[in-house]
Each structure stands twice: as structure tokens, then as C-alpha cells.
Amino acid sequence: MIYLTRRERFSSAHRMFRPGLSDEENLLIYGKCSNPLWHGHNYVLKVTVRGEPDPEAGYFMNATRLREIIHEKVIVKLDHKNMNVETDFMAGKVATTENLAMAIWNELHAAVAAEGAQLHCVKVEETENNFVEYYG
Amino acid sequence: MIYLTRRERFSSAHRMFRPGLSDEENLLIYGKCSNPLWHGHNYVLKVTVRGEPDPEAGYFMNATRLREIIHEKVIVKLDHKNMNVETDFMAGKVATTENLAMAIWNELHAAVAAEGAQLHCVKVEETENNFVEYYG
Amino acid sequence: MIYLTRRERFSSAHRMFRPGLSDEENLLIYGKCSNPLWHGHNYVLKVTVRGEPDPEAGYFMNATRLREIIHEKVIVKLDHKNMNVETDFMAGKVATTENLAMAIWNELHAAVAAEGAQLHCVKVEETENNFVEYYG
Amino acid sequence: MIYLTRRERFSSAHRMFRPGLSDEENLLIYGKCSNPLWHGHNYVLKVTVRGEPDPEAGYFMNATRLREIIHEKVIVKLDHKNMNVETDFMAGKVATTENLAMAIWNELHAAVAAEGAQLHCVKVEETENNFVEYYG
Amino acid sequence: MIYLTRRERFSSAHRMFRPGLSDEENLLIYGKCSNPLWHGHNYVLKVTVRGEPDPEAGYFMNATRLREIIHEKVIVKLDHKNMNVETDFMAGKVATTENLAMAIWNELHAAVAAEGAQLHCVKVEETENNFVEYYG
Amino acid sequence: MIYLTRRERFSSAHRMFRPGLSDEENLLIYGKCSNPLWHGHNYVLKVTVRGEPDPEAGYFMNATRLREIIHEKVIVKLDHKNMNVETDFMAGKVATTENLAMAIWNELHAAVAAEGAQLHCVKVEETENNFVEYYG
Numbered sequence: 001m002i003y004l005t006r007r008e009r010f011s012s013a014h015r016m017f018r019p020g021l022s023d024e025e026n027l028l029i030y031g032k033c034s035n036p037l038w039h040g041h042n043y044v045l046k047v048t049v050r051g052e053p054d055p056e057a058g059y060f061m062n063a064t065r066l067r068e069i070i071h072e073k074v075i076v077k078l079d080h081k082n083m084n085v086e087t088d089f090m091a092g093k094v095a096t097t098e099n100l101a102m103a104i105w106n107e108l109h110a111a112v113a114a115e116g117a118q119l120h121c122v123k124v125e126e127t128e129n130n131f132v133e134y135y136g
Numbered sequence: 137m138i139y140l141t142r143r144e145r146f147s148s149a150h151r152m153f154r155p156g157l158s159d160e161e162n163l164l165i166y167g168k169c170s171n172p173l174w175h176g177h178n179y180v181l182k183v184t185v186r187g188e189p190d191p192e193a194g195y196f197m198n199a200t201r202l203r204e205i206i207h208e209k210v211i212v213k214l215d216h217k218n219m220n221v222e223t224d225f226m227a228g229k230v231a232t233t234e235n236l237a238m239a240i241w242n243e244l245h246a247a248v249a250a251e252g253a254q255l256h257c258v259k260v261e262e263t264e265n266n267f268v269e270y271y272g
Numbered sequence: 273m274i275y276l277t278r279r280e281r282f283s284s285a286h287r288m289f290r291p292g293l294s295d296e297e298n299l300l301i302y303g304k305c306s307n308p309l310w311h312g313h314n315y316v317l318k319v320t321v322r323g324e325p326d327p328e329a330g331y332f333m334n335a336t337r338l339r340e341i342i343h344e345k346v347i348v349k350l351d352h353k354n355m356n357v358e359t360d361f362m363a364g365k366v367a368t369t370e371n372l373a374m375a376i377w378n379e380l381h382a383a384v385a386a387e388g389a390q391l392h393c394v395k396v397e398e399t400e401n402n403f404v405e406y407y408g
Numbered sequence: 409m410i411y412l413t414r415r416e417r418f419s420s421a422h423r424m425f426r427p428g429l430s431d432e433e434n435l436l437i438y439g440k441c442s443n444p445l446w447h448g449h450n451y452v453l454k455v456t457v458r459g460e461p462d463p464e465a466g467y468f469m470n471a472t473r474l475r476e477i478i479h480e481k482v483i484v485k486l487d488h489k490n491m492n493v494e495t496d497f498m499a500g501k502v503a504t505t506e507n508l509a510m511a512i513w514n515e516l517h518a519a520v521a522a523e524g525a526q527l528h529c530v531k532v533e534e535t536e537n538n539f540v541e542y543y544g
Numbered sequence: 545m546i547y548l549t550r551r552e553r554f555s556s557a558h559r560m561f562r563p564g565l566s567d568e569e570n571l572l573i574y575g576k577c578s579n580p581l582w583h584g585h586n587y588v589l590k591v592t593v594r595g596e597p598d599p600e601a602g603y604f605m606n607a608t609r610l611r612e613i614i615h616e617k618v619i620v621k622l623d624h625k626n627m628n629v630e631t632d633f634m635a636g637k638v639a640t641t642e643n644l645a646m647a648i649w650n651e652l653h654a655a656v657a658a659e660g661a662q663l664h665c666v667k668v669e670e671t672e673n674n675f676v677e678y679y680g
Numbered sequence: 681m682i683y684l685t686r687r688e689r690f691s692s693a694h695r696m697f698r699p700g701l702s703d704e705e706n707l708l709i710y711g712k713c714s715n716p717l718w719h720g721h722n723y724v725l726k727v728t729v730r731g732e733p734d735p736e737a738g739y740f741m742n743a744t745r746l747r748e749i750i751h752e753k754v755i756v757k758l759d760h761k762n763m764n765v766e767t768d769f770m771a772g773k774v775a776t777t778e779n780l781a782m783a784i785w786n787e788l789h790a791a792v793a794a795e796g797a798q799l800h801c802v803k804v805e806e807t808e809n810n811f812v813e814y815y816g
Contacts, residue, residue, distance in 0.1 A: 003543075007539075009263070013173070033216060039216040041177065041178050042177050042263055057502065057504075058424070059504050059506045080168040080175040082173040082174050096329075099325070127145070128279065192698060194773065194775075229602065230601065232603050265552070267551075271547075281807070284720060305760060310718050312718065314722040366466030373410065401414060402412075417671070420583055421557040421583050445629050446626050447625060448556060448584005489581070535553070573737065643738045673688070676682060677685070678681075
């Protein structure tokens with residue numbers, strides 16, 4: 001079993017808040033990350049898939065194909081977007097890195113399986129100091 | 137003459153657009169960076185100051201003092217903010233990295249001089265692939 | 273289950289040696305790392321905790337709270353210190369990265385559990401080429 | 409159980425192709441990576457071994473010894489070489505990162521075991537965006 | 545005056561040798577870098593241009609346009625190529641990083657000037673430890 | 681004129697203090713960096729030399745030779761040492777990064793000139809956030 005990871009990046013605006021709460025209440029919970037006028041990040045996304053390499057080809061999934069899937073399913077919906085307002089798979093969710101990683105997993109899972117591989121891990125780095133990993 | 141650089145970071149939302157133009161016209165000029173619903177970045181800021189080290193102290197400006205100045209004058213106004221709307225020194229300016237670097241220079245220049253040092257360079261890294269430097 | 277990692281840094285002096293052995297014997301075992309007059313490193317510490325995100329909050333443990341715990345329990349005792357002489361939780365231990373990772377685990381375990389999360393991994397990077405991970 | 413990782417680097421030329429296929433067929437499968445006149449990379453290799461630290465020594469395997477083994481068994485055969493033509497353990501294999509990681513595992517396994525440790529993971533980073541991991 | 549830098553990458557095979565000398569003589573001069581069967585690198589290219597930002601636009605040259613020029617003039621001729629054999633602007637030159645930086649300068653100079661900007665610096669990083677800069 | 685940079689690393693213990701002052705007075709000036717029991721860093725050293733490449737050789741100074749000079753003159757005296765006590769060229773100087781950069785310049789200047797090149801810049805990075813450059 002081999003694990004293949006592709007690193008991609010996207011730059012998004014977001015805000016952490018729960019719709020049912022006031023700005024003051026959101027501020028208490030999420031601090032400066034709840035700023036009503038938004039802020040943003042250069043997110044780093046690392047998607048790991050696993051499989052048994054084909055002995056003749058020397059791989060189980062082409063890294064270029066993995067890149068295409070990540071761009072089609074995830075990057076075009078997040079890069080240079082406001083993830084709270086514009087990203088369909090984040091609708092109705094608090095825009096935490098945790099929810100983002102789980103939502104990206106859901107977007108990628110079937111498309112990776114359709115290539116005969118298994119999605120193993122979605123890692124989202126919000127800053128150089130904060131990372132989240134989700135293994136399904 | 138010694139050059140001392142302090143690296144700081146801030147995460148902001150922004151949008152590139154000229155107030156007198158329509159969203160369509162801004163889109164033609166700035167592409168996806170003009171998204172009306174904002175996007176954002178983890179900016180890296182490198183501020184370089186220069187001076188003659190005091191022979192007894194072994195430095196000309198304390199790096200901790202430089203960090204304080206950068207935070208007081210720049211970081212608190214940009215970090216977890218929308219720089220188009222909330223950052224006073226960006227008011228009325230297109231939020232390009234170029235304008236940001238020049239505006240940060242203006243914010244820092246006098247405060248660095250008040251410490252007996254000279255501001256040498258303001259470098260702003262918007263992504264890992266795009267940097268801007270301003271030397272006054 | 274989500275895995276959340278916080279990256280922190282500390283700069284310490286240390287020396288690898290066993291109290292019962294001479295400097296010559298320690299030199300044979302630990303090489304230049306046993307230098308009696310000390311040396312030091314910029315350590316990078318990555319602490320991973322895991323838990324089930326609260327559906328409403330969108331997380332299981334606030335990254336800011338994790339940062340506070342790491343600083344209170346670990347960083348204040350190591351940063352700009354001599355870990356052999358000044359760090360209580362390293363007393364009587366050889367100051368290897370391995371022992372450091374296990375000692376940091378012990379310092380953090382209960383405090384993370386008190387937040388309703390589980391400590392998953394303590395990673396200590398001594399240089400850009402040498403890392404140690406401990407999973408309890 | 410402690411996991412110790414050593415990071416090493418090597419710069420090699422390679423080409424992805426299957427001997428039984430024409431250049432055109434290889435181009436269809438491997439794209440620009442099949443260039444008959446070669447290309448190359450700065451590979452980053454991360455080798456992770458695991459073991460129970462000796463309580464007196466504070467480690468289970470010296471990082472310097474691990475470095476020596478990696479250099480003797482792997483780096484001298486890959487660094488500044490053409491891995492398709494000159495690296496014995498890649499003979500007859502397609503020079504994918506996947507095959508490279510598995511071949512490096514085979515080269516290191518016994519030598520690590522002879523030190524009383526267990527090989528845990530071989531990670532090969534071909535570029536800053538593409539990584540492969542093999543756990544045996 | 546503002547300095548704008550764009551970072552790009554290319555992966556090439558090369559060999560350092562002087563056509564008039566034997567492999568043995570080249571080995572004496574260039575060491576392992578003269579390997580007749582080639583080796584390769586992930587090169588990092590940083591191109592810096594300078595100009596006076598247009599007050600209305602907030603920049604003097606679009607970073608996307610700079611990226612296009614670098615790709616058209618340089619990257620397509622080097623990436624996944626053998627620079628000694630396939631890169632026209634390296635023909636007849638020893639494939640040192642120094643010669644590469646000067647040749648890239650010549651490829652970019654007129655195209656940058658045609659955009660109303662000035663080429664300031666071409667930096668080529670061959671490994672994480674070796675860099676070359678050329679300022680014309 | 682070409683600028684060639686070599687990156688090296690060393691891990692040292694140090695303390696900032698002026699011999700004529702008490703620990704309390706040093707604490708007021710240098711803060712936690714004056715800890716009497718030392719602390720340490722992984723320093724990154726970038727040495728830049730300049731010259732006119734020989735047209736036949738394609739370089740003006742071999743990067744391997746530059747590496748040797750840096751190791752002989754600087755690294756062996758700093759790596760895994762206490763720079764206040766053990767490094768001859770830091771004797772009698774406050775162990776600031778500024779003084780360190782100037783002292784390293786003095787150690788390297790003649791040896792670089794003896795190779796027919798000119799020393800251009802000594803850059804010392806004490807942490808990922810603090811750098812010092814000296815140009816002679």
C-alpha cells in the first residue's frame with residue numbers, strides 16, 4: 001500500500017460565526033476570527049490517497065489526475081472566494097478549519113474512489129502554526 | 137552599517153478594485169482578485185532597518201522594540217481585518233501589494249527614526265510566489 | 273474524529289550526558305552533542321490533539337486554548353532556558369529529543385484531557401533534519 | 409515507542425518509461441515525465457524508524473548512525489546519478505516516486521533491523537507538491 | 545520605485561562539462577556534477593522587476609503578466625528538459641547556475657522592457673543551499 | 681558580476697551580557713536573552729560572494745570551495761559550541777547577532793579574497809523571525 005499526497009493552495013475570505021448568535025456572542029466564542037467584515041488566509045491543502053501500485057505502471061493513481069480532481073471539486077470553489085457566502089459545500093456550516101477539512105473530504109471521496117484509489121487524509125493548514133487533519 | 141530584519145505575519149481580507157469603475161471593469165483589470173465578496177491572504181511582512189551598532193550594546197535597535205513598533209503601527213490595523221474597509225492607512229487606495237508596502241513604509245518611517253535607526257526596506261509577501269519590496 | 277495540530281517554538285541550551293559517566297565517556301556516546309559547555313537549538317514543537325467537533329461550534333478544542341496550555345506547561349519552562357539545569361520536567365533525564373518528547377507528553381496529557389480532548393502526538397524537531405514523534 | 413525521522417536529500421536525473429513501449433506510448437502515459445532526454449529533481453527523503461528508548465541512553469538508535477545507513481545504502485547510489493541507468497536497486501523498474509520509495513524501503517530494512525530498530529516509513533518528496541509514503 | 549518578484553520552479557536534467565575536455569578532466573573541475581549520465585534539480589527561479597506604480601492601478605506590472613512571460617520565455621524551455629541538450633539559450637554554455645542565471649536574464653530582458661518595466665534581478669536556487677543572483 | 685550564496689547552519693549556546701554589568705542590569709537590557717545559564721539557537725548563515733565568471737569554467741568561485749572555507753573558518757568554531765566561551769573570534773564581544781555577523785565577515789574576508797572573489801554579504805538568521813545582514 002502506497003500513500004500519495006498532493007499539495008495545493010487556495011486564498012479565501014471567511015468569518016467564524018453561528019447564524020443564530022449576535023456579533024457580540026460570536027466574538028466571545030471565536031474572538032478576532034469572527035470579525036463581521038471578514039478576514040482571510042492562504043490555505044494549504046494536502047490530500048493523501050492510497051492504493052496498490054500497478055506493477056507495470058509503477059503507480060496506482062496519476063498525481064496529475066489527483067491534482068485535476070482537487071481543482072475541479074475544491075479549489076475552484078474556494079480560491080479567491082468568500083467561503084461563507086460563495087462556497088456551496090460550506091453553506092450552513094461554521095467556517096472553521098475543522099468543518100472545512102470534513103467538507104473537502106466529502107467533495108473528494110467519490111471522485112477518488114472512481115479512480116480506483118481510496119481517500120486517506122485531508123489536511124488543511126490555515127496558518128503556519130495551525131493545521132487540521134481528517135481521516136473520514 | 138548593519139541591517140536588521142524582523143518577520144511578522146497578518147491575515148487579512150481584501151479586494152482589488154477602483155471605486156470609479158464597475159465590477160465588470162475591475163474584473164477586466166484585476167481578474168479574480170477583484171471578487172466583490174472578498175478573498176484573503178496570510179501576508180508575510182519583513183521590515184528591514186539599518187544603523188551602526190553601539191559598540192557596548194552590540195546592536196543599534198532592539199529587535200523586540202522593532203517588533204512592538206510593527207505591531208502597534210501595522211499589525212493591529214491589518215490582522216484579521218478587511219484592509220479595504222477597516223485599515224485607515226489603506227483608505228482610498230487600491231489594495232494591491234504594491235500600495236500596501238508603500239503604506240506600511242509611511243506608517244513605520246517616523247517611529248523607526250525616533251529610535252535612532254533608519255527604515256531600509258518593507259517587503260510584503262502575498263503568497264509564496266508573489267513578493268513586493270519598497271525602499272522609500 | 274478530527275486531529276488539530278498547533279506549532280510552537282522554543283530556543284534552549286542543552287547537553288547530552290549521563291551523570292554517572294565522565295566527559296570522555298559521554299563524548300564517546302553522544303559526540304559533539306555532549307560538549308560540557310553546552311550548545312543549543314531552535315526547537316519546533318508540534319502538538320496534535322484529537323476529538324469529535326461539536327456540530328454547532330465547528331470544533332472540539334479551541335486552537336488558542338491549546339496554544340495557552342502549551343505555553344503554560346512547556347514553553348515557559350524551556351524557552352531561553354538551559355533544559356538540563358532549569359527545566360523541572362527534564363531533571364535527572366538525558367536531554368535527548370526522545371526524552372524531551374516523552375516529557376512534554378507527560379506535561380500536556382492531563383491539561384488536554386481537562387478540555388475534553390485527547391493528546392495524540394508530540395513531535396519535536398531539533399533541527400531541519402532530525403525529528404522525534406511520541407504517541408503515548 | 410518513539411518514532412525518529414532523519415531527513416536527507418539527493419539530486420538525480422530520471423525518466424518515466426516502460427521498456428516495452430515506444431516513446432509515443434510512454435508520452436501518453438507519463439506525459440512530460442517521459443522525456444527521452446531525461447529531467448531531474450532535488451528529492452527529499454524522510455526515513456522514520458521506531459523503537460523503545462533505552463532508559464539510560466535516552467534513545468533507541470543514534471540519529472548519526474541512521475544518517476550513515478541512509479547514505480551508505482541509498483544516497484551514494486542516487487545523488488548526482490541517473491537513477492534509471494546507474495542505480496542498481498531501480499534496475500528494471502519504472503522510475504516513479506512510488507517505486508523509488510518501495511525500493512529504498514528494501515535497501516534500508518535489514519540495516520535498520522541490525523541496529524535493533526524497526527523501519528517505519530519511507531517518505532519521498534519529488535517536488536514541494538508531490539509526496540509518496542511507504543510503510544512496508 | 546517598487547520591486548516585484550515572481551517565484552517559479554522548473555525541474556531539469558543537466559551536467560557540467562566543457563566540450564573540449566575529457567570526462568576525467570571535467571570530473572577534476574566539476575566533481576560529481578560532471579556525471580556523464582546526467583543528474584538533475586528542482587530549480588527555484590525568482591525574477592524581480594522594478595517600476596513606478598501607476599497611481600490609479602496601484603501597480604506597474606501585473607504579476608500574472610510577469611508569470612506568463614517567465615513561462616513563455618524560460619520555463620517551457622527548461623522544465624522537464626535536459627538543459628544541456630534541449631534548451632536553446634544554454635547551447636554551447638557550461639550548465640552552471642551562474643551561466644543559467646545570465647542566460648535567463650537575456651531571455652527576459654526585452655520582454656519585461658516591452659511591458660514598461662525594468663528587469664532588476666534573476667535569482668536561481670539550485671538546491672536549498674546554493675543560490676546565484678544576476679543583476680545585469 | 682554574479683552573486684553566489686552558500687547557506688550553512690550551526691547550533692550554538694550563547695548569552696547576551698556585558699561583562700562589566702550585573703545579571704540584573706543585563707536582564708534589563710537584553711531580557712530573557714541574558715539568562716546566566718545560557719540558551720541556544722539553530723543559526724542559519726548565508727554567505728554571499730561576488731565576481732566575474734570565467735567564460736570557460738562558467739563560474740568565478742566553486743561553491744564547494746566556498747563551503748569548505750565557511751566550515752574551516754566559521755562553522756567548526758561555532759557548531760555545538762558555547763560562542764561566548766569557546767569561539768575565539770567572539771571573545772570580548774557581546775554575543776548579539778549583529779556582532780556575530782560582523783565577526784564572521786572578518787573571519788571570511790581574506791580567505792574569500794585569496795580565491796579571487798569578493799565577500800559581499802554575511803547574513804545570520806537567529807530564528808525564523810530575526811535576521812541580520814552585514815556588507816562590510
